Amino acid sequence: MKQRFFLIMITTLGILIPSLGAVGKTIPVADLINRVPAQNFTLSPDGEYLAFMGLNAEGRMALYARDLESGEIHSWIGYGDSSKLLDYFWVSPERLAYQTTAPGNISDNTRDYIGVYSVKRDSAKINKLNDKKERMFLVDPLVDRESLLVERNFGMISEKSPATLIEIDPVKGKKLRTLATFTEDPGLYHRDLQCFVDPSGDLRVLLTLGDDSSKWTYRSSPDAEWIPLGSFEDFRVLGLDPSGNGALVTGHFGQDRSGLYRYDLESQSVGPLVFSDPTYDLRPSAFLVNDVRGQPLGLRYVTDRQRTIWFSANMQQIQQLLDQKIPDCVNSIVGADTTHGRFLIESTSDRQPSLYKFLDLEKRSLTTVFVTNPSIDPTETAKTDTMKIESRDGLSLDGFLTRPIGTDPPYPTIVVPRSSARSRVTWGFDSRVQFFANLGYAVLQINNRGSIGYGKHFSEDLLGDLAGMNNDLEDSVKWAIEQGLVDPDHVAIAGSNFGAFAAIYAIATNPEIYRCAIALNGIYNLKKHIARQASRKVSAGWGDMLITSFGENPSDDLEYDLRLPPPDTALVNSLREFQSDRFEENLRTLSPQNLTDAIQCPVLAVYNPKTTSKLFAKPMIAALKRSGVRHEVFMSTARMGGLTVGTDDKTTQKAASDSDQLYATIEAFLKKNL
CATH class of the missing domain: 3.40.50.1820 (Alpha/Beta hydrolase fold, catalytic domain)
Known part of the structure; x- marks a missing residue:
């Protein structure tokens, strides 16, 4: 899923972080391999709540939302003892959507049934958005529209029951509109496979997966035909420009190492190089965009470690602040409400498993909100x-x-x-x-x-x-x-x-x-x-x-x-x-x-x-x-x-x-x- 941020002007802060010690001791093996009790941390769009997937008292994975001000926590899980939480999204500042899987029988084929739900962040009520007759998978939240993009009937394609990419209301599950229909299996859509909508909410670029290959396609308007994109090797679309007619893409384009390029979707021509690394291919693990203005802010990719390149001078200033105050760590901004200057940071190093910090620029504070393995003391690891x-x-x-x-x-x-x-x-x-x-x-x-x-x-x-x-x-x-x-x-x-x-x-x-x-x-x-x-x-x-x-x-x-x-x-x-x-x-x-x-x-x-x-x-x-x-x-x-x-x-x-x-x-x- 694309990570989204807004733009903000900031000033340098004086935030003190304690330095690490140097003397270690033998660590119990059980502590080293201790399972992570929580994962997939995100910040609500208004920066007030922290959401994550974590183990409940019965050892099952559940969805949690924590009020960062009061510390109050709510949790939810799917129906049935065998259901497993797969993923979740923020749909709006107040609402989350999540999906679960459980053994089920659909069209006489035993498949994992995908259940889709939504909840308010401060309420125990669960809204079920589909039933067992309808195989549905969350594709992406349309946060600016406070709706959900889902694929219905995925993996169960027939002329009588085509797969459809639809926008639904996140409370009742009501279909708002159909964005695309497939009579042939277009492949599985989830966070690693992508579709892109323009600022009007119209689907413009789509990644489909067949039996042995992946394919990018594009259409200029909702009524236009889909046309293939990117006959180039290792071609990947990362984001659209505000017009929907241009994109930022990665690929080799005749070079030994892949880079980030501008790409004209109408003419299917590669534009100028935006960024490349002199040693490493550009294989982004996340692409950061701006919800309000549709402008790209930065790129996260891997060299000898994970790095973030910011195109926004303001975001780069925040990154420099974090790296100064949390030294010798990889500090990744994984959630933000830049309107109020609130940021969720994942911080990790060779000696420390991931921990999460909350940066509040208005309060001039940086606090730890979750430690994934509290048994590990980084002064005692190698x-x-x-x-x-x-x-x-x-x-x-x-x-x-x-x-x-x-x-x-x-x-x-x-x-x-x-x-x-x-x-x-x-x-x-x-x-x-x-x-x-x-x-x-x-x-x-x-x-x-x-x-x-x-x-x-x-x-x-x-x-x-x-x-x-x-x-x-x-x-x-x-x-x-x-x-x-x-x-x-x-x-x-x-x-x-x-x-x-x-x-x-x-x-x-x-x-x-x-x-x-x-x-x-x-x-x-x-x-x-x-x-x-x-x-x-x-x-x-x-x-x-x-x-x-x-x-x-x-x-x-x-x-x-x-x-x-x-x-x-x-x-x-x-x-x-x-x-x-x-x-x-x-x-x-x-x-x-x-x-x-x-x-x-x-x-x-x-x-x-x-x-x-x-x-x-x-x-x-x-x-x-x-x-x-x-x-x-x-x-x-x-x-x-x-x-x-x-x-x-x-x-x-x-x-x-x-x-x-x-x-x-x-x-x-x-x-x-x-």
């Missing part, structure tokens, strides 16, 4: 340093070294490869990394070739160079050893999903470097993986959209963009191109399952018996046995880096127990072998 490393063939690699507190280098070190083929590691708080550092190990992370966001050559052309990826890891470890940072006799490697593939490949290729390896839910047979991907389609269904490169669960460091080709497809295509001369043979020699004879160190193999990871884990474990490799096997439904919150307290407690057992097993394995 610091992460950024570094630049050059590969053997001249590539510049971003690296991150997290140092354990209370010890001096060289450190016993765990190398942690990225968890997805189409992702990258960024600076920030990572509970997995802090877990290892808390045990006394340094953690080395490298964005080796193929990591997203570094331009087409680095991120796409080299994605299929799996041997080169391992060379980058090897070069980075040796560089850190030469710098006196890493103890060469005590190096391990631990990865999940794609990182598990990288971990086993590394110990087979460079057995002299590693003392042990941990592999969680990995892909160990490339030929089998490619065959499985060839037999499945990326459909527009709700559950199918959570497909990641090498696993079924998104990992914490995953920056996954649904507007790109499916990550597995990108990897497979790059593999075919990069290994084209001897494709079949190279798949075999690159697959860790076929490399076990070269492994000389102990392996901990972890897999989830309830997912497809067991299809790859069992043959891999059998290969380890045949080769006489010392190994341990642990089955777990948990994953490193976070806990899955269940629909009730019982399932949430089960997830916590599974996670505790996983971390205890990993700790014992490392203590014995590293």
